Amino acid sequence: MKTRYLALSLLVSMTCGFSASTPDAENSLKKSVGEVIAIAKDSKSPSALRESLSPVLMKSINFDTMTRRAIGPGWRQFTEAQQKEATRLFSTLIIRTYSSKFTPGELPEISYKTAQCPAPGRVEIATTTLYKGSKYEVIYRLEDTGGWRITDVVIEGASLVANYRTQFDDEFKEGGVDAVLNALKKSASKSTD
């Protein structure tokens, strides 16, 4: 009986594995993280770090999906041009948020745990990151949209996308699309150095 359930669960996990290509997702993430660490090692200043990280992050993160989910159902009321503008501004914020977590020269030690496949085409990879003497649990969520790209990063239980979603919700309720775009413009134009 046990063997039967084992075989059935193996079949389910294999199907998940075949359709989701979990190893591909893992390789994709490890490659991106490796590039980020190499850049962080050589950068001389936070602004130089951000400049150098930008192309790597643009390639590794699915900003379209991220922006859409951060804004929520209100996204449908955006025109195509507004959607592009929101994605551009949100990308700037995310790149800045991600870059600000690194200090040039100080490198994190990352260990990867077994990847999970919560749904076909989706993979979650949990990692333990040791940085500046503190240990953090970081989960990367990736989706296959013609290549595996990151759609959310969850640090110690706090999801980046969920965090922005709650903020955008209030803006949208108060002033709709314009309020969201104005808030994005304001935040993206802030100097953080």
Added chain:
Amino acid sequence: MRQSITFLTELAIAFFWLHTGFASSQTDSNSQIVIITKDGAKPAPLTKNGTPKNSKETLFLRSAVKEVPLAPSPQEKKKPLKTSSAAAQSSSKKPTPKPANRAQTNAEAKKDDTITITKKSQPVSNDDLDEYSDIAKIADPAEPINRGTFWLNHQLYNYLLRPASKVYEFILPPPARQAVRNVFDNAEYPVRVVNHALQFEFKRADLETRKFLVNSVAGVGGILKVSDKIPVLSNVPSADTAQTLAKWGIGHGAYVVLPVLGPRSVRDTVGMAGDYALNPISWLSYGGVGGATTLAVSGPSAARNMNERIRIYDSATKNAIDPYIAVRTGYIQYRDQAASK
């Protein structure tokens, strides 16, 4: 032999079910489950497994609403959203159900003794755009006051604690800061072990005790965190009083922003009092030790916490749309995760 044949048949059925499930379209026009729209009944969106997708719509058996004509397929009616990802292509506008039609259909269903199915809410919404709708909700009835305290804390962090934190970093090189962090983490052992026991996690309490002994003896009073080199001791989840209260089924309560200390839920504020009582550093003030000595001992701990707090605060607020909401959401998600361990 017969058992093996049955087993193989089950395997084949399971394989077939999985693959036909994955291959099926988002809305199966032959589906027996429908939703009511302003244009009448239309097939309910299905998951790839053939089960109804999570949505706020009420689901009906087709036989319960067979008199309502089927709506045209979404492809005929709606222009798909223009986005670059495949996930976006699967999302389409959900028409608002017309209350009159819905009520009428319900009444007719009751009259005919047919069955209606109301889908229970699930943690993850099926709407691609609404995936994060249920995350990090907490009552915040005192928001105006909390925002005021949040603003005061912001000034305090920026103009007093941040410079003090920089001085601390300047005085102590990174290895010394790490040693301070290790010593105080080790000293907080009673907080963790008591709470592991209160959560009936006796194995963790045992590991925590071993960790304390290893770090205290081999790590010279906790200066070195030797336990990090021992796999079984390197990842023992932390425990605190608020986490214990959460495991006992006590909810967050309202959100509060405490002066200087920052965000808490009512449950965490109560838990903080428990942690204070269990923390040996705070026992000094009750043990006849002079104020200056207590300050000298607890000072580095406060500086250590302050540095960590400022780093997390900056990370949450610097690129936020609304820093107050960002900190509130981040804090509640973090605490929820700690309670779930």
